[in-house]
Amino acid sequence: MSERRSATDIFRLLADDTRVSILRAVAVAQFELEGAGAGAAELAFSEVYEHVDVENTSKLSYHLGELTGTYLRKTDDGYSLSHAGERIVRFILSENYERPESFGPEPVGGVCVFCGEETLEASLSQQFFRIDCTACEQQVTGQPITPAQIRTRDGDSLVQSVKLRSAEDARQIRRGMCPECGAHLSADVVAVPESPLPDADSLVVTSTCEECLREYNSPLTYSVVYHPASVAFHWERGIDVTRRGIWEFHERVYEGRWTSEQTASEPDEYKVVLRHGDDAVRLYLDSTATVMRTERVRGESGEFRNS
Ligand SMILES: [Zn+2]
Ligand SMILES: [Zn+2]
Structure with a gap:
């Protein structure tokens, strides 16, 4: 040795x-x-x-x-x-030590989480893939991107690759694995009352890697999007959430169809409701943002189907 x-x-x-x-x-x-x-x-x-x-x-x-x-x-x-x-x-x-080529601004689908307008543009900023709203001039999302990712793609295929990477990372983060180094992540749910996000979701999951010191933050609603209960719920309604970019969920939070709330303290518990039409899936989480239980709600009558 x-x-x-x-x-x-x-x-x-x-x-x-x-x-x-x-x-x-x-x-x-x-x-x-x-x-x-x-x-x-x-x-x-x-x-x-x-x-x-x-x-x-x-x-x-x-x-x-x-x-x-x-x-x-x-x-x-x-x-x-x-x-x-x-x-x-x-x-x-892969020459990922080189400066990435610039791209954009390129119009992308989705709604601004702050003003509700469909005026989003993607571009490269400070070597990050970034989406800005041209209506309210706020940054809507920033995602890491590699020079090789940019060099080998353009336009829509580049945007698709960012969605894929962020969905894959989010799945690993939700299961407590650091996408960067593979170490265990510890997660905490924190209330952000001064959050610029709509009231529908003012809770954030902070996942920290104590090995490589990466920190990942996500609104609580988005942290459960790739949970099997949510994937199945949306799949049955013709939506493949695994192919969506995070910014494509903003519309649901902006309109208050996706919500999160704290339901108990010591030990802390949280509830996320993802609504689609008259139906919803509810996910109950503990203080480490682990989903403990899920249930389906059909219609406004509150008919339950436990899963
Ligand atoms: Zn805006
Ligand atoms: Zn790590």
């Missing part, structure tokens, strides 16, 4: 052209060798030597030794990428 090294030591290992080309070469060679269904290919020393522009085998041997343990794994069959090697080589190959 090697001793714990500092982050500077780890990055210093990469400050060398030959080592970066070794990592690239391993990724390229694996890509060429791996058939469908095969695991990660392990490369023999001679195979790595074939792919890398290095003066002699002793130099290659030295650099491979430096990378092994951190960026490469070595078995009797050869070399392959470690977890850190995977992350760094994909980062290098």
Whole structure:
């Protein structure tokens, strides 16, 4: 077991052209060798030597030794990428360290959560995908986006990719997993009385990753949209919520059809109601925003169907 090294030591290992080309070469060679269904290919020393522009085998041997343990794994069959090697080589190959190309403003569907107008525009701002309302000039949403995401798409397909990423992230966050690093998230529900959001939802779920220090915030109503009870409820009404962007739910909160409220304290409990037409699905949450129970309500008569 090697001793714990500092982050500077780890990055210093990469400050060398030959080592970066070794990592690239391993990724390229694996890509060429791996058939469908095969695991990660392990490369023999001679195979790595074939792919890398290095003066002699002793130099290659030295650099491979430096990378092994951190960026490469070595078995009797050869070399392959470690977890850190995977992350760094994909980062290098996708050129996600470059500045993203600009895009927009591009009109997008949906309603402004603040003023109710259908005047939303997407653009890139401070390297974030951002939606602004041109009527009230407020920012409606901001989502992280990668340079490769922008480089390989345009227009509608770019907007679709943002929706997909945010829906996938929201599903992991709801189940307590950090989409960034995979660690456990702890969640809290907090009241935000001064929230600019409509009164229908003034509760926010804050999920914190104590490993990578990422924090994710979501209105309580949106945090349950991808719960199976909500997915099924909407699916039966012709709506696939998993294909919707967060900003496409604003209309429901703006009109007060989606609401949240605190129903008990110590221990705290919350209720979210997602209404569609005369029907609704109610989700009951605990203080960590975990859904404890759901029920369907049909019509205004309050006929219940528990699930
Ligand atoms: Zn507006
Ligand atoms: Zn994390």
